[in-house]
Amino acid sequence: MKVRFYGVRGSIATSGPETVRYGGNTSCVLVEAGDQKLIFDAGTGIQRLGTELGPTDVDAHLFLSHLHWDHIQGFPFFTPAFVPGNQLSVYRVALSDSDVGIRQALADQMQPPNFPVPLDIMGADLRFWDVPEHDRIRLPHVEVIPLAVDHPNGCVAYRVQRGQKAVVYATDLEHHEGEINGGLVELCRGADVLIYDAMYTPEEYAGEVGMSRKGWGHSTFDAGAAIAEKAGVKTLCLFHHDPGHDDVFLDGLGDRARRRFADTVVAREGLTLSL
Numbered sequence: 001m002k003v004r005f006y007g008v009r010g011s012i013a014t015s016g017p018e019t020v021r022y023g024g025n026t027s028c029v030l031v032e033a034g035d036q037k038l039i040f041d042a043g044t045g046i047q048r049l050g051t052e053l054g055p056t057d058v059d060a061h062l063f064l065s066h067l068h069w070d071h072i073q074g075f076p077f078f079t080p081a082f083v084p085g086n087q088l089s090v091y092r093v094a095l096s097d098s099d100v101g102i103r104q105a106l107a108d109q110m111q112p113p114n115f116p117v118p119l120d121i122m123g124a125d126l127r128f129w130d131v132p133e134h135d136r137i138r139l140p141h142v143e144v145i146p147l148a149v150d151h152p153n154g155c156v157a158y159r160v161q162r163g164q165k166a167v168v169y170a171t172d173l174e175h176h177e178g179e180i181n182g183g184l185v186e187l188c189r190g191a192d193v194l195i196y197d198a199m200y201t202p203e204e205y206a207g208e209v210g211m212s213r214k215g216w217g218h219s220t221f222d223a224g225a226a227i228a229e230k231a232g233v234k235t236l237c238l239f240h241h242d243p244g245h246d247d248v249f250l251d252g253l254g255d256r257a258r259r260r261f262a263d264t265v266v267a268r269e270g271l272t273l274s275l
């Protein structure tokens with residue numbers, strides 16, 4: 001499998017000279033599993049991915065962790081979705097009974113006056129799947145296992161398993177101090193790569209720097225390292241960078257994290273991991 005990053009930022013796209021090395025686009029990760037293309041989240045990074053994949057002969061599966069803006073705003077700009085003949089399946093785990101469904105949620109963000117054309121105009125063969133919480137998604141030679149995690153309005157982490165290789169995409173989740181999330185450890189068990197929400201430093205999270213970020217739904221490299229250690233993960237990949245953390249800050253964050261868990265990388269646009 002191959003993992004390639006198209007958007008690594010959290011909350012809001014952050015362009016400018018001080019974020020040019022790690023990149024400013026919001027969440028979007030491509031996992032190539034054999035012939036299958038699995039995309040995780042449709043933040044602004046998916047626009048570039050669409051340009052690289054398209055315009056024609058696109059057959060992809062898009063998994064949404066949740067529906068916050070930074071994970072769906074790029075969807076109306078994913079040009080392969082507009083081209084007849086392309087195939088795109090969109091999956092999202094429905095976490096509440098009041099859920100409007102994934103198709104409606106994506107159509108809503110394209111309603112006037114917020115967007116000029118409706119979702120109906122997308123000409124590709126689009127399929128929308130509201131996946132029950134404990135179901136696994138099975139594609140040829142690939143299994144995707146979801147797990148609900150703690151985040152305002154809910155969020156889902158995914159494990160992609162192909163043969164003996166596995167990558168876990170776990171963003172927008174909050175840890176609980178002094179506790180280890182047993183379900184998440186199991187999801188990550190023996191994974192080759194864990195992509196983890198490391199939005200805050202431990203000091204920011206605790207409120208020692210600025211206001212406390214407890215309850216905001218995000219985590220730290222320290223909590224990610226604890227999961228990686230406990231689960232026997234090979235590589236920890238720090239993800240969902242705070243818009244206020246520039247390139248120099250993220251260099252330092254990586255150095256700190258590597259002292260805690262040696263095989264740590266900091267996600268940046270264009271980074272490719274082979275496993």
Ligand SMILES: [Zn+2]
Binds near residue numbers: 010068070172240
């Ligand atoms: Zn987010």
Ligand SMILES: [Zn+2]
Binds near residue numbers: 068151172
């Ligand atoms: Zn979120």
